[in-house]
Amino acid sequence: MTAASTRRIVIAGGGTAGWMAAAALANALGDAIDLTLVESDAIGTIGVGESTIPPIALFNRLLGINEAEFMRATQATFKLGIKFDNWKEVGSTYFHSFGATGKDHWTAGFQHFWLHGLTQGHKHSYDDYCLELKAALDGKFAHLPNDRMNYAYQLDSALYAAFLRRRAEGEGTKRVEGRIVSVELDGESGNIAALVLDRDRRIEGDLFIDCTGFRALLIEGALHAGFDDWTHWLPCDSAIALQTASVRPPVPYTRAIAHDSGWQWRIPLQHRQGNGIVYCSRYLTEDAALERLLGSVEGEVLTPPNRIRYTTGVRRRQWHRNCVAVGLSGGFMEPLESTSIHLIQRAVLRLIRMLPGGSISPRDVAEFNEQQFTDMEQIRDFLILHYTVTERRDSPFWRHCAALPRPDTLDQKIELFRETGRVFRKNEELFAENSWVQVMMGQGIVPQTYHPIATKLRAEELDGLLTMLRDGVAKTVAGLPGHQDYIARYCGTAQEAAA
Numbered sequence: 001m002t003a004a005s006t007r008r009i010v011i012a013g014g015g016t017a018g019w020m021a022a023a024a025l026a027n028a029l030g031d032a033i034d035l036t037l038v039e040s041d042a043i044g045t046i047g048v049g050e051s052t053i054p055p056i057a058l059f060n061r062l063l064g065i066n067e068a069e070f071m072r073a074t075q076a077t078f079k080l081g082i083k084f085d086n087w088k089e090v091g092s093t094y095f096h097s098f099g100a101t102g103k104d105h106w107t108a109g110f111q112h113f114w115l116h117g118l119t120q121g122h123k124h125s126y127d128d129y130c131l132e133l134k135a136a137l138d139g140k141f142a143h144l145p146n147d148r149m150n151y152a153y154q155l156d157s158a159l160y161a162a163f164l165r166r167r168a169e170g171e172g173t174k175r176v177e178g179r180i181v182s183v184e185l186d187g188e189s190g191n192i193a194a195l196v197l198d199r200d201r202r203i204e205g206d207l208f209i210d211c212t213g214f215r216a217l218l219i220e221g222a223l224h225a226g227f228d229d230w231t232h233w234l235p236c237d238s239a240i241a242l243q244t245a246s247v248r249p250p251v252p253y254t255r256a257i258a259h260d261s262g263w264q265w266r267i268p269l270q271h272r273q274g275n276g277i278v279y280c281s282r283y284l285t286e287d288a289a290l291e292r293l294l295g296s297v298e299g300e301v302l303t304p305p306n307r308i309r310y311t312t313g314v315r316r317r318q319w320h321r322n323c324v325a326v327g328l329s330g331g332f333m334e335p336l337e338s339t340s341i342h343l344i345q346r347a348v349l350r351l352i353r354m355l356p357g358g359s360i361s362p363r364d365v366a367e368f369n370e371q372q373f374t375d376m377e378q379i380r381d382f383l384i385l386h387y388t389v390t391e392r393r394d395s396p397f398w399r400h401c402a403a404l405p406r407p408d409t410l411d412q413k414i415e416l417f418r419e420t421g422r423v424f425r426k427n428e429e430l431f432a433e434n435s436w437v438q439v440m441m442g443q444g445i446v447p448q449t450y451h452p453i454a455t456k457l458r459a460e461e462l463d464g465l466l467t468m469l470r471d472g473v474a475k476t477v478a479g480l481p482g483h484q485d486y487i488a489r490y491c492g493t494a495q496e497a498a499a
Helices: 015-032 055-062 067-074 110-119 131-137 157-170 217-222 286-296 340-353 362-388 396-402 408-420 433-442 452-456 459-478 483-490 494-498
Strands: 008-012 034-039 077-079 081-085 093-097 152-154 174-177 180-185 192-197 201-204 207-210 227-229 238-244 254-259 262-268 273-279 306-309 313-315 323-325
Touching: 008 015, 008 201, 015 034, 015 055, 015 157, 015 340, 055 067, 055 152, 055 340, 067 157, 067 483, 077 483, 081 131, 093 131, 093 433, 110 452, 110 459, 131 459, 157 174, 180 217, 207 217, 217 323, 238 286, 262 286, 273 286, 313 362, 323 340, 340 362, 362 396, 362 408, 362 433, 408 433
Parallel strands: 008 034, 008 207, 034 174, 081 254, 207 323
Antiparallel strands: 077 152, 081 093, 180 192, 192 201, 227 313, 238 273, 238 306, 254 262, 262 273
């Protein structure tokens, strides 16, 4: 095969996954590839991935996207983390922020110094040492010098897909409207040769990207890549989403509110609020879930309920032959930690880095699949933590969750922290030490010991350190503008900015 043999790239499906792939490929490679995206206006998208995590800012910067323009186009707000209600027990609350807490030492994380402080009479919460957490709960935000505030976005995913479509088409992506009728395989190689569309049209390609969502028409329907079901660890299998009118200024965080059979989300945007309920159909019927959701939302309901059934798990081979699965076709992690768009981003950027110049290398394929699986396995463990480390026993669902087996990889992380207060990040793991610390302590795990380096500080030195860090956070938060006011000035509509 020649170097031109992978030049024709065909993306099957639009939505967030398809247009993120198209925009990134077109921006990075331009005329070096012939890029076509096939989608049908008659086929809807899931469209509920509205809460993101900080790496999306890097993705946008790589594409040369102006942040204020992007936020106006997607009606986005800033996000500093996720507020978890009723997870440890009914009535409990904790916050998973995007920032660092306190100040780490090279030998040990800040939690060790804070834990030692508790034994010395210090009463302040671990939360008081995190800038992003305190700013979020105070409803404040601003861009700070030296990128001192870590943030993501809450956005309208349909508007984000449309925004990226305009950019991708402006950089040479060809969009073909049509429904995929079948996938034509090469009889000799077994690779995908073409997509067959309605009205007897064929779209040939060298490399195909499957963005057809849960249907996985190419990677599974045609190539039978296989799927590992993870519902024995993550039992929720259903969701209902709807949008409501805003009734108050948007806060800079997403809410995840546990209920007796799962949890609900609230995601505030500039122009509306996204709402949804995630549940296990073994313990809650669809009608009861919808009734519960409608009974808890705020503001006028703007859209019909979007009912979603899913199976948590991962495609065994996300790159198989000449097809790469991106987005839901590659697997599904429920949106508890807002990782859906991030997994699209990781797959797209990884594919660009490993894009074949000539024939597809089995080594590339194996490496891609291993890295993708590792990403999803690590996210899986973080999600399982929320369900299995809990004091809730108030419903059959939570009693089921408390009895669930945990992967050995997660057990090691939990027990290491419980015994020593330590967390180690492996293989460019998405969630850093502070994320694990905040969630594990929020779910009720208190370390039994801490690193001896913390005892090296004399009492007055420890007191001075903790006071300095806590006061620094409080002073910075006090000087921040309100989140809504900042959005109006930075990326709101002209009318809002003038108000």
